[in-house]
Amino acid sequence: MNAPVMPETLAAPLPDALLDALQRMFGTRLSTTLPVRQQHGRDESVFDVPPPQAVVFAETEAEVAQAVAACAAHRVPVIPYGAGSSLEGHLLAVRGGISLDVSRMDRILRIDAEDLTVTVQPGVTRKQLNEALKHEGLFFPIDPGADASLGGMAATRASGTNAVRYGTMRENVLGLRFVNANGEIVRTGSRAKKSSAGYDLTRLLVGSEGTLGVITELTVKVHPLPEAVSAAVCFFPTIDAAVRTAMQVIQIGVPIARCELLDANAIRAVNAHDKLGLKEQPMLLMEFHGSEAGVAEQAAVVQEVAGEFGGEAFEWATTPEARTRLWTARHHAYLSGLQMRPGCRAVTTDTCVPISRLAENINASIAEVEAAGLPYFIVGHVGDGNFHMAYLLDPALPEELATAERLSAQMVERAIALEGTCTGEHGIGLHKQAFLRDETGDEAVAVMRAIKAAMDPLGILNPGKVFAV
Template identity: 90%
Template sequence: MNAPEHHLSPVPPLPTELLDALRSDFAQRCSTALAVREQHGRDESVFDVPPPQAVVFAESEAEVARVVALCAQYRVPVIPYGAGSSLEGHLLAVHGGISLDVSRMNGIVRVDAEDLTVTVQPGVTRKALNEALKHEGLFFPIDPGADASLGGMAATRASGTNAVRYGTMRENVLGLRFVSASGEVIRSGSRAKKSSAGYDLTRLLVGSEGTLGVITELTVKVHPLPEAVSAAVCFFPTIDAAVRTAMQVIQIGVPIARCELLDANAIKAVNAHDKLGLKEAPMLLMEFHGSDAGVAEQAAVVQEVAADHGGEAFEWATTPEARTRLWSARHHAYLSGLQTRPGCRAVTTDTCVPISRLAENINASIAEVEAAGLPYFIVGHVGDGNFHMAYLLDPNRPEELATAERLSAQMVARAIALEGTCTGEHGIGLHKQDFLRDETGDEAVALMRAVKQALDPLGILNPGKIFVR
């Protein structure tokens, strides 16, 4: 799928002086090799865009500042790159330029266990961080599924399976260091839990998708490992019954840590991929955190609610191995789904609505895709009103892409009409720019443009994303 035409424009060659300076400063860590550029020119979206013109691997904040300053001097785009797991074309070089890879900036700067904070470089992945934290009896709860880098997670305001209890990156990032569009290092926030000092630059950068600055350091909240953890699966006769169970669990105030939905298509896919043997019916995958008594009480309440909606075959996973097996299957759902139609691509969209409108949104979306006859599967963080629809299409059949885009647009329009949002966690990127205007209005988009113009007057930071340059 090509990026929308209004994003693509003729890309002039990189200035020789810029390439000479980058090669002088970075030697082998500045690459124009096609294989390296292509690796940095694809994410998990369906867009096919020419790769960046060069890739620079930075290993320090000073190096990030140097690259950005050089790009500003020559007015060349610079696109931050972490783990490459974004879904909406965030890292694609639609105007050419330099892909600035910060994955080697993967150090844990400090762990302040007494204050429940940790400071990391942007290339640290969530799994690496949690591996380091477990010896302190702590964990970082934001879990978007992919082993994403924390810099990228902050830039896209990621959330994931634990958001229903622990919030998103917006709630868990306390402070940042970032490089501005002019190459200056800026510090925002602190390790304090709250502040009333001036404009909240931290929240402005979180979710800015690399368009306002390049994150070089993050201070985030961490949490004590719970005394007891228990996971459970429960199967339902219909999607509606599963969703209404999740709604009621939230509405009565059960502090459930995770509440994930997989439809029968997703279950069939993960069964084939991970050899699980689960019943191929709509399923809720839940997790409870707390004391032994608290976890048992939560589970009993949820089991009772599920039974009222026809839930059956309640199964428990209390050992770390059993829980990991279940959650690995959930995180593999996307790749498992792709394997059900070899050679396919997925148009994956997400919306988030008030929890009371979730069943309406999902049911209508299912009816539309089944009427269209396009293969699909559903996974969702239904505890916070967020779900993902993946439309599986043959890349050689443009009519299938057109159908998927039509269905996606209908789903998003409905979510906005239900007082929800066009994206709960994927972000805007290339794919949802028109939807952002529908959701917020022309005046809000104009104000966002004004912020972009003020902080990046040359338009070099990840241009073409969120709204047209």
């Protein structure tokens, strides 16, 4: 197993001619002030990298194309920026350049309720979209936790709590528009449910982390709001019992909508943050969608399975207010966990394995971190074999970062050995470049590099991400 790639910052000064051109195009929407640059040069990763040299706030697809073309003319890097909620260093300016902020491109362009599709600009966030859709009796199911922008969610191939039933961004993006490295606008896909027309450029861009193009428009699937929704929590004597319950629920075919794991440390954190008073032991937080009868049947089956593994205190949340309170606490788990150790930073690693190997992966990861004595907490989308381990470290102690990276590498190595992946939804970014090679092999990485070279020959689109320049 190779060590994580640590970024080397290489940034030449921006050409005056480029700054002049961008100033003419964007006026006050071009910023070189340090606070704005710093805001666009930091995410939740452990990397400390100088910020981009300038930030441009685009409001139209044409402006994105103009900005990219200007940067291409001067061979200056362009880093797409949405909500800034990524975890693996995706938006860091390791080669300097321009942060291209598309958060102001936040219009919902078209809702086709009869076809169950929506077309949006990349800055639209998932909460904004669902607020607009609820009046149509529809919802967009991809829920990575943060109120991420759809452009960023597509770029990182996000998924989240609903993926066990509704899939990831890969399955829910039908088509998109993007600006390529020359500043040209490219359209992919359509609103049709399927197509066999040529190469699947849509899937190529989904998950490309801004290295192949800047997404400027997306057409995504939406779903009818279910007739009935019910959430439940169940507590278990051990992590293993909770995980094995989730495994069996999936294996017997219960169409559960969400199945989330929180360990005792995570419960302790959300109790303190959200004043919930939950039992501080491993918990499954589940949600069921369907008809009234279907939801009741699903829940009864799950409750029976949980009982076989020692699950107890099965509690229901049937009102929207009660469900929202539980899911808000789940979405706050990361920030709540950070408060367990004030002033800490987190190395957060996610892996995904076949559901039959999930318990093995989690149990071994827990044994390793407890032997190392590093504070941690676990949350996981265990319904699809994906979980997140957050190692909490003192940024003033380099030895703790080294321990966290060692533990992370062991967890990833095990996931790959179990025929899983080094990242279920965080992406590669800076942090997992070496792991990508371990997972796919040099030959596959060479193919990816060839695609990158063909679509971005000057290497200006988010350089240094996915694989090193």
